[in-house]
Amino acid sequence: xxxxxxxxxxxxSNCVAETQAIGAALGELLVAxxxxxxxxxxxxxKTCLTQGIGRGLRxxxxxxxxxxxxxxxxxxxxxxxxxxxxxxxxxxxPLEVVGLGLNEYFYGDGVTVIEWAERAGxxxxxxxxxxxxxxxxxxxxxxxxxxVGERYEQVLGQLQAGLQHCAAPSVAGEA
Amino acid sequence: xxxxxxxxxxxxxTAAAVVEDGRVLLSxxxxxxxxxxxxxxxxxxxxxxxQHILSIDTVIRQALEQADITLDEIDAIAVVHGPGLAGALLxxxxxxxxxAYAANKPLLGINHLEAHVYANWLLSPGTPSLLEPWFPxxxxxxxxxxxxxxxxxxxxRYQLLGHTIDDAAGEAFDKVARLLGLGYPxxxxxxxTAEGGNPQAFHFPRGQVDNPYDFSFSGLxxxxxxxxxxxxxxxxxxxxEHGEKLVDAASAAAQVELPLADLTASFxxxxxxxxxxxxxxxxxxxxxxxxxxAGGVAANKLLRMEMTRRMDVEVRFPPISFCTDNAAMVxxxxxxxxxxxxxxxxxxxxDPSLQLVSAEVLA
Numbered sequence: 372x373x374x375x376x377x378x379x380x381x382x383x384s385n386c387v388a389e390t391q392a393i394g395a396a397l398g399e400l401l402v403a404x405x406x407x408x409x410x411x412x413x414x415x416x417k418t419c420l421t422q423g424i425g426r427g428l429r430x431x432x433x434x435x436x437x438x439x440x441x442x443x444x445x446x447x448x449x450x451x452x453x454x455x456x457x458x459x460x461x462x463x464x465p466l467e468v469v470g471l472g473l474n475e476y477f478y479g480d481g482v483t484v485i486e487w488a489e490r491a492g493x494x495x496x497x498x499x500x501x502x503x504x505x506x507x508x509x510x511x512x513x514x515x516x517x518x519v520g521e522r523y524e525q526v527l528g529q530l531q532a533g534l535q536h537c538a539a540p541s542v543a544g545e546a
Numbered sequence: 547x548x549x550x551x552x553x554x555x556x557x558x559x560t561a562a563a564v565v566e567d568g569r570v571l572l573s574x575x576x577x578x579x580x581x582x583x584x585x586x587x588x589x590x591x592x593x594x595x596x597q598h599i600l601s602i603d604t605v606i607r608q609a610l611e612q613a614d615i616t617l618d619e620i621d622a623i624a625v626v627h628g629p630g631l632a633g634a635l636l637x638x639x640x641x642x643x644x645x646a647y648a649a650n651k652p653l654l655g656i657n658h659l660e661a662h663v664y665a666n667w668l669l670s671p672g673t674p675s676l677l678e679p680w681f682p683x684x685x686x687x688x689x690x691x692x693x694x695x696x697x698x699x700x701x702x703r704y705q706l707l708g709h710t711i712d713d714a715a716g717e718a719f720d721k722v723a724r725l726l727g728l729g730y731p732x733x734x735x736x737x738x739t740a741e742g743g744n745p746q747a748f749h750f751p752r753g754q755v756d757n758p759y760d761f762s763f764s765g766l767x768x769x770x771x772x773x774x775x776x777x778x779x780x781x782x783x784x785x786x787e788h789g790e791k792l793v794d795a796a797s798a799a800a801q802v803e804l805p806l807a808d809l810t811a812s813f814x815x816x817x818x819x820x821x822x823x824x825x826x827x828x829x830x831x832x833x834x835x836x837x838x839x840a841g842g843v844a845a846n847k848l849l850r851m852e853m854t855r856r857m858d859v860e861v862r863f864p865p866i867s868f869c870t871d872n873a874a875m876v877x878x879x880x881x882x883x884x885x886x887x888x889x890x891x892x893x894x895x896x897d898p899s900l901q902l903v904s905a906e907v908l909a
Contacts, residue, residue: 413721414768418712436713436764438721439691440557441631444899472633 391423398427408488411504453481465492552877555638556630561873564613568881572613624880628900635896655890662840665864665875689841690716702905708759743811839863
């Protein structure tokens with residue numbers, strides 16, 4: 372079996388609104404079964420980016436931190452996709468993810484976004500879209516995208532094309 | 547007279563209780579996993595959901611035994627079916643359904659937030675009897691997973707006025723305690739550390755939000771992290787300008803002599819100020835005749851004190867054992883649904899994102 376190919380994209384955001392705009396642009400491209408894995412320290416903007424993804428999925432309700440409840444399920448307004456928002460901040464051993472039933476959301480009727488996804492270890496689908504957020508200033512953040520698998524390469528290509536077209540957040544470079 | 551069996555498994559506590567007439571506690575059993583959590587610095591979900599299955603039977607038996615009552619003598623079974631973690635909720639709901647079916651008792655589906663509000667109806671053993679809460683009232687439910695401002699204009703009539711748009715207040719306590727290397731759970735340890743500290747030593751932001759009754763605590767934890775970095779720099783320590791890792795901050799807190807009392811007092815005061823200001827504004831705008839506190843953070847002494855000091859109307863808060871997740875509050879909420887004739891079918895399902903709506907709408 373050959374490994375799926377991977378593609379990368381680096382973006383910068385100067386503020387919360389820009390991070391959410393990038394999320395919204397991404398959210399509009401997603402389909403049922405997509406899995407987005409976020410990593411980055413506390414305060415790096417993971418929940419903020421997820422709020423943008425929710426906006427792109429036309430979810431009207433507040434998307435707040437699932438740290439305590441571990442997984443929040445958000446209903447779409449109409450005819451759109453569910454957003455399953457997981458947060459593995461409290462997970463110390465990847466095996467706990469199995470007990471949590473996280474994988475039951477992966478192939479369902481919605482989009483799964485996982486904060487602190489690296490804590491799930493091998494219990495994540497091999498093909499997914501990784502986004503690493505880093506604080507580069509008080510409000511500025513860098514977003515490093517890594518698409519694993521054809522589906523996510525395609526998403527990343529569309530995202531890049533869309534962002535260049537509207538030229539809102541700056542595309543810092545691509546590998 | 548009613549006797550309701552309550553069951554709660556929405557997050558990390560497996561709990562069962564028997565309550566008489568919605569107010570008198572006959573038993574209250576909580577199998578807490580807090581010692582496991584301390585070991586792991588947070589909820590340990592694999593153990594949490596597995597532990598629900600292992601504990602639920604024993605916990606219910608104990609609740610009935612301590613109440614000196616049989617299942618037959620129970621009038622109805624009240625169970626939380628959301629919001630919460632799907633796998634955890636399922637354990638409580640399926641057990642409740644099985645018992646209701648086998649013993650031929652009515653099933654009452656309860657919203658977890660509704661249950662927290664009803665903790666204020668419970669009478670704590672050995673204290674003088676209080677009047678039932680009156681309406682209209684505003685209740686602040688504040689815990690690790692929730693920061694919600696609820697208007698109650700009568701029984702079963704709820705309106706959610708505001709909520710957190712990012713982190714819950716209890717979550718902010720936990721994350722700040724972790725970043726200062728103080729341990730888990732964050733609420734009690736921050737309260738203890740803050741004793742004798744100067745709440746004005748550091749100015750931390752009160753989150754700005756559009757809706758006057760919404761809360762935001764995400765910026766606050768980042769502000770505390772930045773303050774810790776600044777203090778380390780002042781102590782001559784090398785600190786990276788950006789990309790600071792929280793884990794590093796926690797271990798560095800041990801190396802540098804941080805003014806922990808002042809830091810925690812200032813943080814606690816920022817959280818309490820935001821909670822009290824918005825609750826006061828809501829109480830005034832909606833002509834509330836009573837203000838209630840509920841949820842784990844309602845155990846915080848400063849919050850209780852400030853809420854009482856700054857409110858024009860009476861303020862009530864439950865005893866600490868009814869603030870954190872328990873099943874007595876579920877049974878209390880169940881009583882008022884039961885006497886109003888509200889019932890749930892055996893087809894009741896868990897709803898991890900269950901909204902708090904008026905019962906008329908539900909029925």
